[in-house]
Amino acid sequence: MKWTSLAASAAIALAWATQASAQGSELTLCWAAWDPANALVELSKDFEAQTGTKMNFEFVPWPNFADRMLNELNSGGQLCDLMIGDSQWIGGAAENGWYLKLNDFFDKEGISMDAFVPATVTGYSEWPKNTPNYWSLPAFGDVVGWTYRKDWFERPDIQAAFKEKTGRDLTPPATMAELKEVAEFFQGRDIDGKTVYGASIYTERGSEGITMGVMDVLYSFGFKYDNPEKPYEMEGFVNSEGAVAGLEFYKSLYDCCVAPGTSNTYMGEGIDAYKSGQVALQMNFAFTWPGFEVDPNVGGGKTGYLVNPAGPNGERFAQLGGQGISVVANSDNVDGALAYIKWFAQQDVQQKWWSMGGFSCLRAVVEDPAFATSQPYAQTFLDSMAIVKDFWAEPSYASLLQASQARFHDYVVAGNGTAKVALDGLIADWTEVFEDEGKL
């Protein structure tokens, strides 16, 4: 009796003490303003209930996300305790000490990076790449893939017309060549009284759109950022024959098969084009997929999902998107921020995250046998995540990106020069950046 009451009072005192300390605790999480962010707010209500921590959120729209947040990190601001920053920031964040290194914390809490999809660990957490130095926990997996109008593909009249034109059955494309053939077939076709077009692909000029789209195709054509043996040696890799062919392919796809006027398309424009029934195929990040399932025009089984098709030599890669969650080194509530990450890494939380539309990177979630059938796009997502590659994550990634934006847009959309000229020019631009950085 005595013991129990003592224990009870101790427990109450302890609970009260932790409660008191927790009550004063506030955390601000910074991310982009988009669909998954709204889901994260909902998910975090559990964390608030469990710990008494008050969560604040700062969501910045994509076009300004990098400017605003890098400005914040740069100037040593304390707005954000937790940052779900873009995968390309990792190099700069690590080298400039913006993020807290998480290795010790992971060791202490028994969080193993082996528990996460390998590509996401490399893509979102490691710097330097392929070394066990972790700066974030994979939070939101994302990858470029394709959606297609399953309802159109299944229509006998369309199937017959396709067979007549190409001599083969209309199937979801598995190679880039097939993709183009299908897109050409749909281009300008009349479906239910409307002229439809082949495909929607990324062409945006301002931020990163066209680079994401071109790279998504180029990888499978043999493009490499540099010599695997000799870092930053780009001649013969960036402008290899395969890479040139890949860029020419992208331009030919743009010339033959997109809706007129889609010269500045990124995620949002792609969604609009697809949902309004203009295109048969659409290139877009996986995060857009849950939205299509519930759309009155293209939802309810009318949409199929495709892993990025293979290149001419059977190579098959896809452009990585997505982000990891990091602790801002300057935060005045590092403990609270770490507690959030610890909570977020739990399997049941990750499971719920997936069910709310958050693309979990935890293997226990995505490798669960029930996962593949949990959503129509689940298997495609999983297969896509296995073949990802990512853009440079160097501290100077933004300069590298600006160069590729200008070169690609100038060639693909504005039609200046040739693919070879564009890629040679890109090497020159990138070389200059690396020289400025002192890496070459």
Next chain:
Amino acid sequence: MSAYSVTEPSKTSKWAAALLVTLYTVITLLPLVWIISTSFKTGPDSISYPPKVFFDPTVEGYVNLFTTRTRPAVSELEALPPPEGLMEEIARRQGTIITGPSRFGERFMNSVIIGFGSTALSIILGTLAAYAFSRFKVPLKDDLLFFILSTRMMPPIAVAIPIYLMYRELGLSDTHLGMILLYTAVNISLAVWLLKGFIDEIPREYEEAALIDGYTRFQAFRKVVLPQAATGIASTAIFCLIFAWNEYAFAVLLTSGNAQTAPPFIPTIIGVGGQDWPAVAAGATLFLLPVMIFTILLRKHLLRGITFGAVRK
């Protein structure tokens, strides 16, 4: 006034003018009408291909503008009790449930505080400076005036980094005061230049008479000049408000959770998968209202302010 004036335009020319101006008005209002009509469309209607001129109006856009929503699984949604209230019902129709208010209200209030605050400050400082430039022989007056004007020539990006660092040191970053001061600094050149023009037109004799009557210079300014300049002040205020209300570049770089205004917020309203055009249009429509009302209220002043010169002597 005589019944016939040589300067009075003929009836035909009036008709022709009215016709042409009406035609221009119709054309220029088309995009605006399109924005407003989009705000009453459903998501699918807003991006319908080809575009829809006629549609069933809905307030979905407005509901989405003011709420955040999530999209539960269909089975979960069906298991929910029937919706309470109109807002919830409209959200359910889109397959979503309302989880809380959006931040549009806050952003809007920030715009009101910062927009009207900086307009008031620009007008106060601008009137004082314009009066001094108009009435006193300030040496290098033209140079000083040009200096004031030149501050408006700087691209905002040119000074954004130093201002960002400076504001952080001073604790003005992401505060209402900081933004009010900044917008005032941008607007004051316009205010001084416009107001000086208006004050120049007020006959000096009025004040001098007041001074002789025993008013102090300050009293004369307050009781004689200010009422005379009211129309000019009103039209200048409209221009200042339009800038401060709509400014984007500084707002996006210098503000976040606390003092962010609506312009960086509106173009980025994200719905369930993709940009929520009806909500964006609803935000744009609501955001236009205060300036529009302000202008309509001050319309007589605006027009009289413009015609001020006509009555000068």
Next chain:
Amino acid sequence: MANPIDIAARGTPPTLARKVRGLSDRAIAWIFVAPTIFLLLAINIFPLIWTIRLSFTNYAANKPNAEVKWVGLRNYERILTDEDIWSNMTTTAHFLIWTIFFQVLIGFTLAWLINRKFKGNDILTTLIVLPMMLSPAVVGNFWTFLYQPQIGVVNYIVEFFTGIPAASFSMLGPGGLAPWSIVIVDTWMWTPFVMLICLAGLRSIPDYIYEAAEVDRASKWRQFWTITVPMVLPFLMLAVLFRGIENFKMFDMVNLLTGGGPGSETLLTSIDLKREAFEKWRTGYSSAYAIILFVTVFGLASIYVKALNKVKER
């Protein structure tokens, strides 16, 4: 050197000055001008000097720990010899010249028509002014939507009037239309501004001047060119000055509308500057870029203001 305020005080006739009680004119001039000057020094000039200082360094704001080196005029050299930047300048000039041309043409015509004082002219004036009150960011964002060939309304209107199929052209795509599309949007938005100022000018012309001209039997055409135009010119020039300055800095509307594309066809200098400063984080370089732009506007504007003052004195 004499204290400016002393001279200011001397400006008031001594007979009046004696009558003045309370604060002296000198103090009033001080109190009235000081806050404005102080605010501008703090928020414009101080950062400007900072920017000038940075423009001689290789400073990068995203690398606070890196060593900052003085590079002398190297940044300026790099910019002035960069062909891309000259082509951006040309793009900006195209935008500037054509927006001002159309705004002056349409704005003045409208003002001239409205000045017929027909019934309901004040209501129409208020309606015409509306586009100017929208946020440029929202305008840029929404016009991408209006210009969209398949779901936007602009192409369908063109099809309706000309028969050119809506899907056959793209206002923002390649084919050379994009630089004109941004001119259209800016003209749509800001013609009312020029119109208002012209209207002010027109209404400032006293009736007796026309009456005198009528007595002299001057034709309407002659009256227009010898009275109307010269009397409105100072106002018009002021409007052009403000529009010119604003459009030289144009960033938000065009950035959201085209992002500088297709290729670099609509890459105005301000958009390029923003990329250098906040995306590539070449702070030193972009500071030099900003100073060059500032000096350009400053130079052009000072020549212009001199001309304006001459016109005013006439």
